[in-house]
Each structure stands twice: as structure tokens, then as C-alpha cells.
Amino acid sequence: MTIRTVHREQEMKFGTQIIPNGVRFRLWAPLVPFVELEIDGWSLPMRQDVRGWYEAEVPGASPGSHYVFCLPGGKRVPDPASRYQPDDVDGPSEVVDPLAFEWTDLGWRGRPWEECVFYEVHIGTFTPEGTFRAAAGKLELLAELGVTALQIMPLADFAGRWNWGYDGVSLFAPDSSYGRPEDLKALVNRAHELGMMVMLDVVYNHFGPKGNYLPLYAPILNDKDTPWGPGLNVDGENATVVRDLVLANARFWINEYRFDGLRFDALHAIEDSGPKHLIQDLAEQTRAASDGRHIHLIAENSHNQASWLRRRDDGTPWLYTAQWNDDLHHGLHALVTGEDQWYYQPYASRIDLVAKALAEGFAFQGEYLARENRMHGEPSAFLPPTAFVSFIQNHDHTGNRPAGERIGQLVPRQAARMLATLYLLSPQIPMLFMGEEWNASTPFCFFTDIKELGDIIRRGRAEVLKDFPEASKAKHIDPMSEDAFLSCKLNWDERCSPVSAEMLELYQDLLRLRASVLTPRLVGMAGNSGSSEILGPHAFHVQWTLGDGSTLNLAANLGASPQNGDWRAVIPLRCEGTFTDDTLGPYTAMFWLT
Structure with missing residues (x-):
């Protein structure tokens, strides 16, 4: 049988474009008087226009060429729209031909939202190899489990050899530690062949602390701090191009990589006082960029702003399809573990909040929270339950613990089975965390390899964990160490043990029941x-x-x-x-x- 293939490219005004006789390079650098392009060891001046754009067409340049931009003073910087950084964030960018990969998922239209069963993965720890190609090799097991959507933690190139992904600085370049761009495309392509969607976690509220050279030549940041550093300039002078960069990136992942949707990290941390909030622009433009496929947009929003989730008269999402339901997680966790610190303090002994989060979405819908010293949340009962993604663990609530303990290590086995049943059969859209289905014993803790900031990161982690009574047990876990990273890699061999197989059978049974009985009834809720x-x-x-x-x-x-x-x-x-x-x-x- 002949397999028809197709080639895809997201054309944009940033980065490189293959042209008939070579490659076109573009850079927005309004803060500097000139820029030179250095490619494969030789350099040439770039042509400047009145809006701060620099451009050069290089005959003979081709995919595989390495290049940097040279600023006044001799500083050499990578392309902020680089498609690949083979030598990490400080090295040269590589020209990539987006049309070289041969897609075989012709006819793929995605899946309706009601069919979603998410599975969150960190590519570096999902398999021993920690690569896109190795992850693709596990997809059949996920499909057999009943997973219909892979949820991948952020991939934008970050500094160092390992990281959660939320310190990305090269927004268009999948991190080279996981493989090349064509390897990521092969992962998405294989998922589609198995009937599985792939969602990507993206971060537009800040850049990582190392490797972001944009402020040297462009007004990319503002003075509105987020918990992770300065925010992006989305509403000040020259903000139009900054917004264009973010919007182009969202379209890029949907079209060039064929992701079936995006999960937007910490939307509440994006401050925008302009006429149209970037949060609205992101949803509208990402949806408009699709080719008619099912595209699903998921919010993380700690302010619980239900207005971003509102539905049209026909029940379809106006902007965002759903939001991660932290309220439900926090309430369940507090009740079953008895923990009453950190996230869980407002939920301690509050069975009413768990019931409310299941029935109405948000547990707090405008109440004052002393922990946050503000009113929290908006009324959400007007939304269908499918506007919320439920879970009993994820990368945050496992990783931001003293030793990265999973729920299976914190509660009795029968309690873990009860929690799985409760959320997998509720009308909210479920999300498993990798390894949950067999009650993996490996932890998932915080890890990073930004060596220059080691002491700052260690102090920050100590501050985050100080309220945990058991924090002293984890003093030996250095977030900067390779051991912390390696300890989080899933051990797939334990999946076959009798105890793990029993939990795996439970998850398979529950997801089969969900698909056969519940999913068809979710349409039209x-x-x-x-x-x-x-x-x-x-x-x-x-x-x-x-x-x-x-x-x-x-x-x-x-x-x-x-x-x-x-x-x-x-x-x-x-x-x-x-x-x-x-x-x-x-x-x-x-x-x-x-």
C-alpha cells in the first residue's frame, strides 16, 4: 500500500525561510543601530528598515547551516525564532527545512473534546532514553490503556541538560536534549496514527533566567514581575511585535508540528492593560489558524476566571475549552492525606469544597482567601463540567513536594483506587500523570541544570518547601544534581509486577467504562x-x-x-x-x- 505524505510549514515574519536560491534571515532589533549575520564562519551586514527589522538573503545557505546575529560590541546571539539549537541556548542556531519531514497523518481531524483522556508526560523522564523517539515507542501502551491525548510539558529550548521546561528561552526550538525537530514531528505523527491527540504546554508569561538575549536588542520585557522573573511587554511601547512573536509561536506549534491544542501556563501572570487582552488574542488567533481540525485550548489560571471559559449558544467554547481544576485536586488531596499546609490550607476538612468543585467546577467562586489576601474566583456553575480538567496528581503538585512523592506513596492503596475511580468517571475531563496508572514508585521532584544560578535555585526551593513538616527528609535532594533528574525516570519494568498490574487493570477497566458509557453522554451537557x-x-x-x-x-x-x-x-x-x-x-x- 502506498502511504501518501505531506509537507507542512508555518510561514511567519520571524526567523528563517527557505527560498529558491538560499535562505532568508530576519531579526527584530529596534534597540541597536546595526546587526551582522554570521553564517558558517563568514559574516555580512543585514539590511535595516525603519521599524527595527533586519533582513538578509543568503544565496547558497541551506538546511544544516549554523548562524548567529552579531550585535554592536561583538556580542553574538542566537535567533530568537530558531527552529533548532544543537548546542543549547547559548550556541548558534541551525537552519531547518520545515518541509523536509514527510507526514503520513493525512485525514487526521483530531478528536472531539468529550473524548479526551489526558496523559501528562515530561519527555526527559518518561523513558530511560528521555527522547522524542523513545516516547513514540510507548504510545501503543497508552492507547491500549485508553489514553486519547498526550499532554507534553514545555519543550522550548532551556539552558542545561535537564529542566521541567518552564525555563524556556527559544520558543520555536524543541529542546535538543530530547532530539531534533523531525523527531518531535515523528512523535506527533505516530500518535495521530494511533488515534491519539498531542497537546503542548506553552509558557508566555516569562522567559527562563538564562539564555534570553532578546532584551539586548528588543523591548521584550516589562517592569511587571511574575513569580519567575520579568513579564513580557504585551501592552507597552513596541508591544505589537512582542505580541506578534507570541501569537506566531502558538500558530507555529499548531500548524508546523500538528499539535492538537495547547495548554497555556499561568495565564493569570500575564498582565495586559491594552484594548484586547493577550489571553483573548491567543485563543482567537490560535483557533483561527487551524485547518478545520479539532483544536483544544486549555488554561492554567490560578485566579479561577470562569469568563475565559464561557460557551456559545451551541455549547462550543468561545475562547478556552477548559481549565485545570486545581480546586478539586487540592480538596481531594487535603481530605484524603490530612495535609493542611501550602496549597491545601484553605481546603483542610472542607468536604463541601470537594463536592462543590465536582458539581460546579470551582470550589471558591468569589470568596476571600486569607492565604492569598484577595477575593478568589468567579461563579462557574453556569459552565458544563467538561469545561474543567480533573486530576489527582500532576507535575506541579507532585514535583513541588519535599521528595516528589506521588499520591500512591501518601495514601492507603484503597484510597488511591477510590480517588482514581472518582475522577476518571466524573463528567470532568480526566488527566493522568505519567506512571500513575501502575502506581509508579519513582518520584517526580523539581530538577534543573542552570548551574550559574545554583545557589539561588537551592534557596528558592528551600523557601517553597519550608511549610512541609517532612521537609527535613528531603534535604539530600539537590535540585541541581543529575541524581535528582535520573531518579525521576519511570521504571517501566515495575509495570509488570503483580501489585502494579492490579492497579493498571483498574485504570484500564475505568477508562473502558468511561469510553463506553459516560463519554457518549457528555455531548450536549x-x-x-x-x-x-x-x-x-x-x-x-x-x-x-x-x-x-x-x-x-x-x-x-x-x-x-x-x-x-x-x-x-x-x-x-x-x-x-x-x-x-x-x-x-x-x-x-x-x-x-x-
């Missing part, structure tokens, strides 16, 4: 479809009106003691735990349809 009732200090009943008019019920006991009630009329769709006519057993989640 409206807002105000959920309601909740508190049954006891650790127990609640939630019900949702599904898209077909049926009612999904959940009775859950998050505690170690039985909960009295009347369950005589219940015919379970699934019960993880135990129940009798008048008792809901410890650590039990029971679903049924009426």
Missing part, C-alpha cells in the same frame, strides 16, 4: 447541571444531568470510617470500595445512573 449534598465530614453525594437527559450519581466516602445512608435502591455502574443497604464503606466511590 449544559451548565448548571450539577448539584451536591453533604452526607458527613468525609462523604457527599453529587449528581449531574448528562447530555442525554440521564442523571449520573456519585456517592463518595473519602474517610477511613463508614458513612451511614440509604443505598437500597442503588444499582452501581461502578463501586470501588464497599457498600451495604445502609452503609458506605471507607474509601469508597460509587457511581450509578438514573
Whole structure:
């Protein structure tokens, strides 16, 4: 059988473009009077226009050529729109031909949102090799599990050999430690062949602390600090081109790499006082750039601004498809582990917040939070449950712990099984964290390789962890060490052990049930479809009106003691735990349809 192939390129005004007789190079550098292009060891001046753009067409240049831009004073800097940095963020950029890769996913249209089951991965620790090609080799196992969407942590080239990815500085260049651009395209292509979407986590609220040379020649940053450094200049003088760079990057991942959507990191940290907020522009332009495929846009927004998630009259998203539901995670975690510090302090002993987050999306919808010293959240009950992505662990809430402990190391086994059942069968869209399905024993802790900032990073981590009673156990974990990184690599061999296989079977069963019974009923779910009732200090009943008019019920006991009630009329769709006519057993989640 002949496999038809196609070649794809996102044309843009930044970076390089292959032309018939060579390569065109462009750089926006309004703060300097001249720029020279140095390519493969020889240099030539770049032509300047009145808007701060520099351009040069180089006959004979070709894919594989290495180049840098030379600024006044002799500073040599890489291309901020480089497609590949073979020698890390400080080295030269490489010309890449985006049309060289042969895609075989013709006809791929993505998948409807209601079918999403996310699986979050960090490419460097997902496999022993830590590469795009190795990750592609695991996709069949994920498809067999029931995963329909790979959620990849940020890939923009970062300084050093390992990093979570949120310190990226070369927005268009997949980090070279994971492989070349064609390797990433091969990963996406293979996922599509298996019927799996691929989503990318992108960071537009700050640049990493090392390797960002843009401020030397362009007004890229502003004086509005984020927790991770200066914010981007999206509303000041010359902000138009800065915004264009960000918007071009979002379109680039959707079109040139065929990602099926984006997860936008910490949108609440983007300050914009202009006539149209960058958050709105990002959603509108990314959706408009697609070729008719299903494109899904996911927000991380600690301010819980439900307005960005509003729906059209036909139920489709106006801007963002969904938001990560931190409220649900925090409430579940606090109730089952008993932890009451850090994120979890406002949720301690608050079973009502868990029930509310399941029924209405946000637990806090305009209340004052003393921990944050501000009003928190907006009303969200008007949104359908599918406007929220639920999880019981992710990179943040595992990695920002003293020893990177996963939920399976923090709660009894029956509690972990109950939590999995609760969130995988709720109408919210579920997201697993890599290795969760077999209760991986490997940790996922914070790690980085920005050596020049080692002491600052160590002090910062100590400050983050100081409120954990068990923090002293983790003093030996140096976030700058290779051991911290290597310890987080999944051990795929343990997946076959009897204990792990038992958990894996649970996840497979739950996801099969979700796909066959729940997913078809999610289509058409409206807002105000959920309601909740508190049954006891650790127990609640939630019900949702599904898209077909049926009612999904959940009775859950998050505690170690039985909960009295009347369950005589219940015919379970699934019960993880135990129940009798008048008792809901410890650590039990029971679903049924009426």
C-alpha cells in the first residue's frame, strides 16, 4: 500500500525561510543601530528598515547551516525564532527545512473534546532514553490503556541538560536534549496514527533566567514581575511585535508540528492593560489558524476566571475549552492525606469544597482567601463540567513536594483506587500523570541544570518547601544534581509486577467504562447541571444531568470510617470500595445512573 505524505510549514515574519536560491534571515532589533549575520564562519551586514527589522538573503545557505546575529560590541546571539539549537541556548542556531519531514497523518481531524483522556508526560523522564523517539515507542501502551491525548510539558529550548521546561528561552526550538525537530514531528505523527491527540504546554508569561538575549536588542520585557522573573511587554511601547512573536509561536506549534491544542501556563501572570487582552488574542488567533481540525485550548489560571471559559449558544467554547481544576485536586488531596499546609490550607476538612468543585467546577467562586489576601474566583456553575480538567496528581503538585512523592506513596492503596475511580468517571475531563496508572514508585521532584544560578535555585526551593513538616527528609535532594533528574525516570519494568498490574487493570477497566458509557453522554451537557449534598465530614453525594437527559450519581466516602445512608435502591455502574443497604464503606466511590 502506498502511504501518501505531506509537507507542512508555518510561514511567519520571524526567523528563517527557505527560498529558491538560499535562505532568508530576519531579526527584530529596534534597540541597536546595526546587526551582522554570521553564517558558517563568514559574516555580512543585514539590511535595516525603519521599524527595527533586519533582513538578509543568503544565496547558497541551506538546511544544516549554523548562524548567529552579531550585535554592536561583538556580542553574538542566537535567533530568537530558531527552529533548532544543537548546542543549547547559548550556541548558534541551525537552519531547518520545515518541509523536509514527510507526514503520513493525512485525514487526521483530531478528536472531539468529550473524548479526551489526558496523559501528562515530561519527555526527559518518561523513558530511560528521555527522547522524542523513545516516547513514540510507548504510545501503543497508552492507547491500549485508553489514553486519547498526550499532554507534553514545555519543550522550548532551556539552558542545561535537564529542566521541567518552564525555563524556556527559544520558543520555536524543541529542546535538543530530547532530539531534533523531525523527531518531535515523528512523535506527533505516530500518535495521530494511533488515534491519539498531542497537546503542548506553552509558557508566555516569562522567559527562563538564562539564555534570553532578546532584551539586548528588543523591548521584550516589562517592569511587571511574575513569580519567575520579568513579564513580557504585551501592552507597552513596541508591544505589537512582542505580541506578534507570541501569537506566531502558538500558530507555529499548531500548524508546523500538528499539535492538537495547547495548554497555556499561568495565564493569570500575564498582565495586559491594552484594548484586547493577550489571553483573548491567543485563543482567537490560535483557533483561527487551524485547518478545520479539532483544536483544544486549555488554561492554567490560578485566579479561577470562569469568563475565559464561557460557551456559545451551541455549547462550543468561545475562547478556552477548559481549565485545570486545581480546586478539586487540592480538596481531594487535603481530605484524603490530612495535609493542611501550602496549597491545601484553605481546603483542610472542607468536604463541601470537594463536592462543590465536582458539581460546579470551582470550589471558591468569589470568596476571600486569607492565604492569598484577595477575593478568589468567579461563579462557574453556569459552565458544563467538561469545561474543567480533573486530576489527582500532576507535575506541579507532585514535583513541588519535599521528595516528589506521588499520591500512591501518601495514601492507603484503597484510597488511591477510590480517588482514581472518582475522577476518571466524573463528567470532568480526566488527566493522568505519567506512571500513575501502575502506581509508579519513582518520584517526580523539581530538577534543573542552570548551574550559574545554583545557589539561588537551592534557596528558592528551600523557601517553597519550608511549610512541609517532612521537609527535613528531603534535604539530600539537590535540585541541581543529575541524581535528582535520573531518579525521576519511570521504571517501566515495575509495570509488570503483580501489585502494579492490579492497579493498571483498574485504570484500564475505568477508562473502558468511561469510553463506553459516560463519554457518549457528555455531548450536549449544559451548565448548571450539577448539584451536591453533604452526607458527613468525609462523604457527599453529587449528581449531574448528562447530555442525554440521564442523571449520573456519585456517592463518595473519602474517610477511613463508614458513612451511614440509604443505598437500597442503588444499582452501581461502578463501586470501588464497599457498600451495604445502609452503609458506605471507607474509601469508597460509587457511581450509578438514573
